[in-house]
């Protein structure tokens with residue numbers, strides 16, 4: 001339904017650049033990244049640490065203070081190496097450890113915008129190859145979770161807002177059912193095992209979608225020597241993708257070292273998309289599935305904040 005709009009928004013200068021490409025190959029949205037500040041974000045291996053796990057005092061001693069208002073990153077900033085090493089080894093929260101998998105992954109983040117679009121440049125080096133291809137289709141995937149403050153758990157807990165104990169591959173995953181990412185707000189009842197299929201009524205979910213009560217995500221699916229595949233979607237009662245993504249992704253790669261630039265129009269393109277404006281503090285989370293990993297076998301960040309132009313945030317998107 002939105003595809004005509006997406007098409008024009010995606011390639012605003014397509015005619016002009018078609019002429020230019022005769023001489024030199026310039027991406028449609030080339031940005032000069034020199035001088036754009038770099039934020040170092042340590043991604044770590046989370047195993048089966050769901051939101052419900054993190055909220056349960058018997059399982060996680062941070063639960064009480066988290067409930068009282070302290071955010072995950074406030075307690076754990078700088079501890080990612082220790083946390084990742086412990087979980088990836090199988091000592092805790094990971095019943096099926098992968099030998100040789102690194103506990104952390106260093107991600108470099110840069111952000112910029114112009115009058116039309118937001119650009120996020122992400123660089124990392126994937127771990128040594130294990131030979132096990134869980135997801136045979138993609139060597140690497142990088143994902144950004146994005147919210148404008150509408151989802152309270154995302155502002156407090158980043159990606160954990162969507163990561164539940166009954167999701168596929170997690171400790172309480174039900175037999176024979178695949179539960180994807182979802183938000184508490186979409187369920188009538190939540191237990192230590194998650195929200196199961198206690199869905200709110202369709203009309204209520206539709207109202208939440210219209211009211212922005214969802215998380216947006218962008219993903220680049222990557223294989224060496226091939227163009228990035230951009231995927232965009234949102235998480236509400238489940239994880240769903242948008243058929244004509246407004247987000248674009250460009251990748252470059254040398255060995256295991258990858259750089260991906262995401263670009264998305266600032267304007268919301270409709271259902272499942274946030275507007276991106278100066279003055280709003282966005283919560284962002286990052287995840288990398290390296291070495292053909294799937295599901296929980298990824299590296300994730302604690303939640304970060306992003307603003308346009310200026311303000312108190314972990315990542316400031318500079319005006320270009």
Ligand code: HEC
Nearest residue numbers: 049054059060061062065066070071072075083086157160
């Ligand atoms: C008040 C501080 C505090 C807050 C807030 C907090 N934690 Fe923790 N967390 C801890 C402590 C202390 C441990 C050490 C192990 C334990 O006692 O469970 C820990 C352990 C962990 C571990 C296991 C790794 C280990 O070293 O045992 C993970 C994963 C984790 N926290 C994730 C989270 C997430 C996700 C959130 C937010 C939803 C969060 N934490 C909020 C204090 C905190």
